Amino acid sequence: MTDAPAALLPVALRAAEIASDLVRTRVPGLLTAKGDRDMASEVDYAVERAVREYLKEQTPDIAILGEEEGITGDTTGELLWAIDPVDGTANFVRGIPLCGISIGLLEKGRPVVGVIDLPFLGTRYHAAQHTGAYLGDRRIQASMTTNLKDAIVAIGDYAIGENAEAKNRQRIALTECLAANVQRVRMFGSVAIDLAWVAEGKLDASITLSNKPWDMAAGVIIAREAGAEVTDQDGTDHTFASAATVATNPALTDDIRSLIGTAHEAQRRG
Known part of the structure; x- marks a missing residue:
C-alpha cells in the first residue's frame, strides 16, 4: 500500500464529525420507502449529501459510493470512498441509540481507512492500515476469549x-x-x-x-x-x-x- 490512503484518515475523521453533528441535532423527518420494509430518513439523505460534498472538495479525484445516492466520480481509479450516512436507520427513527456513521476508504477493493462514529453513544472508532485501531485516542484490540x-x-x-x-x-x-x-x-x-x-x-x-x-x-x-x-x-x-x-x-x-x-x-x- 502507498502512504497516500493512510494520509487520508484526517479527512475521514472530519467527514464523520460533520455527519455526527447532523445526526445528533436533527430529527429523522419524513421517511422514504426503499422497498420491502426498508426506508431512508431525511437525515440519511442530508448526511450523505454533506459528506459527499466535503469528500469531493478534499479528494476530488476519488470516487464516492454511498448507500442512498450510489456511486459518483471517476471509477477507474484505485481508491473509493464508501459511506453509510446512518447505519441502523430503523433504530434511529425509533429513537433507539444503536446507530452509526460509517466512512471507509477502499484501495483496489480492500478497506485501508475506516471511521465509525456512534453519535448517541459518544464514541468514534478509527483505523488506517498498518497503524492500529483506536477508540478516540485509545488503542483497542479484539477479545482474548478462547472458549x-x-x-x-x-x-x-x-x-x-x-x-x-x-x-x-x-x-x-x-x-x-x-x-x-x-x-x-x-x-x-x-x-x-x-x-x-x-x-x-x-x-x-x-x-x-x-x-x-x-x-x-x-x-x-x-x-x-x-x-x-x-x-x-x-x-x-x-x-x-x-x-x-x-x-x-x-x-x-x-x-x-x-x-x-x-x-x-x-x-x-x-
Whole structure:
C-alpha cells in the first residue's frame, strides 16, 4: 500500500464529525420507502449529501459510493470512498441509540481507512492500515476469549426484500446453532456497531450474511487493525466482492466457521 490512503484518515475523521453533528441535532423527518420494509430518513439523505460534498472538495479525484445516492466520480481509479450516512436507520427513527456513521476508504477493493462514529453513544472508532485501531485516542484490540461457550456473538439483521424467506432460513439455522453453543447471541441492528465492538473486544465475533461495502468498509479495517480476522463465510479473505462478513477474534475463527457450516448444512437439509 502507498502512504497516500493512510494520509487520508484526517479527512475521514472530519467527514464523520460533520455527519455526527447532523445526526445528533436533527430529527429523522419524513421517511422514504426503499422497498420491502426498508426506508431512508431525511437525515440519511442530508448526511450523505454533506459528506459527499466535503469528500469531493478534499479528494476530488476519488470516487464516492454511498448507500442512498450510489456511486459518483471517476471509477477507474484505485481508491473509493464508501459511506453509510446512518447505519441502523430503523433504530434511529425509533429513537433507539444503536446507530452509526460509517466512512471507509477502499484501495483496489480492500478497506485501508475506516471511521465509525456512534453519535448517541459518544464514541468514534478509527483505523488506517498498518497503524492500529483506536477508540478516540485509545488503542483497542479484539477479545482474548478462547472458549466458544464464553463467547458473545452478534448477528446481522434478518433479510427483507427479494428472496427474504429463503435467505432467512439460513439466518434462523445460524441463530439456532449459535444459541446452542455460545454464551449469548445479540442483534443490534447496525453492522457498524457489530464490527466496532468486535474491534474493541466487547463482542467476540459478528456474523452478517451479506456484504454491502458502504456498511462494511470502515468496520472491516477497524476490526482487522484491532487483531480480528475478517472473512467471507467460507473462510476466504473478505473483500468488496464477498458474500458475507464474518469477524472473529483469531482464537474463535475455526469454531465460528464450523458453526456457519453446520447451519448451512441444516438449512440445506430443510
